[in-house]
Amino acid sequence: MATARSDDTAERLTFRGVDGLELAADRRGDPAAPPVLLLHGGGQTRYSWGGTATVLADAGWDAYTVDLRGHGESEWSDSADYRLTTMARDTGLVVREIGSRPFLIGASLGGLASIMLTGEVEPGVARGVVLVDVVPDMERAGAQRIQAFMAERAITGFASLEEVADAVAAYNPHRPRPADLSGLRKNVRERDGRFYWHWDPAFMGGVADMPPDEVLDADRLHRAVARTLEDVPLLLVRGRQSDLVSVEKAEEFAARFPDAEYVDVDGAGHMVAGDRNDAFTGAVLDFLARHR
Numbered sequence: 001m002a003t004a005r006s007d008d009t010a011e012r013l014t015f016r017g018v019d020g021l022e023l024a025a026d027r028r029g030d031p032a033a034p035p036v037l038l039l040h041g042g043g044q045t046r047y048s049w050g051g052t053a054t055v056l057a058d059a060g061w062d063a064y065t066v067d068l069r070g071h072g073e074s075e076w077s078d079s080a081d082y083r084l085t086t087m088a089r090d091t092g093l094v095v096r097e098i099g100s101r102p103f104l105i106g107a108s109l110g111g112l113a114s115i116m117l118t119g120e121v122e123p124g125v126a127r128g129v130v131l132v133d134v135v136p137d138m139e140r141a142g143a144q145r146i147q148a149f150m151a152e153r154a155i156t157g158f159a160s161l162e163e164v165a166d167a168v169a170a171y172n173p174h175r176p177r178p179a180d181l182s183g184l185r186k187n188v189r190e191r192d193g194r195f196y197w198h199w200d201p202a203f204m205g206g207v208a209d210m211p212p213d214e215v216l217d218a219d220r221l222h223r224a225v226a227r228t229l230e231d232v233p234l235l236l237v238r239g240r241q242s243d244l245v246s247v248e249k250a251e252e253f254a255a256r257f258p259d260a261e262y263v264d265v266d267g268a269g270h271m272v273a274g275d276r277n278d279a280f281t282g283a284v285l286d287f288l289a290r291h292r
Contacts (some may be wrong), residue, residue, distance in 0.1 A: 024169070068087055
């Protein structure tokens with residue numbers, strides 16, 4: 001694990017994943033405090049956790065945010081290996097370098113990687129899991145809408161940050177369009193005067209040699225959740241306006257796994273932490289405090 005100063009609040013870290021692939025990360029908090037590892041959703045970056053990670057650090061946790069392989073400032077896979085199990089193995093290697101069992105907080109893809117790690121790849125590696133607006137049996141229409149949004153400009157990019165903001169606003173009407181567009185630069189790469197999403201296009205669009213097809217195997221993921229719950233507590237945080245985890249899907253999950261905890265965040269869609277960061281972070285802090 002290599003370190004460098006990222007900004008006034010975060011320490012920049014570099015971890016090594018499967019086959020030595022470099023993973024970019026930030027740490028906020030006291031290294032002597034119990035760790036929390038936050039994993040973003042598909043197409044996002046570790047910067048989506050900035051507000052929550054800062055609050056966690058202030059509350060006495062050692063908060064790590066990591067860019068998944070092929071995302072953000074982490075390296076792209078030369079073999080286009082973006083399988084869910086590989087991301088889970090990456091996370092297991094990060095946990096080893098942290099040196100202490102963390103709580104895992106995973107949004108969407110990051111949540112599925114978390115349960116794959118704790119329920120199949122390496123049970124017992126974490127102290128608890130928070131799934132953010134994701135369940136094994138997702139609404140297909142919602143998943144297809146996300147995939148279409150990610151794939152639409154993956155190759156052609158955008159002519160300006162204004163176009164990026166317009167695309168995000170059209171996809172996520174729950175969040176106001178920002179007046180200051182500079183923050184969007186953390187989600188895009190500028191190349192030859194155009195802006196491209198900050199992730200490997202091979203991750204989506206059917207061109208990855210090893211895509212995350214495990215997300216389609218609900219039975220396997222259900223088994224992973226059941227195995228996870230044998231060892232550690234688990235919380236599902238749903239956005240009440242989510243089209244990926246409908247209230248019916250959430251209730252089915254709660255009925256299948258009665259030991260799992262469940263919170264519904266009003267005023268939030270699939271991007272729960274971004275839409276209602278105060279309510280989301282409050283629910284997470286409550287879960288962590290009760291299971292600390």
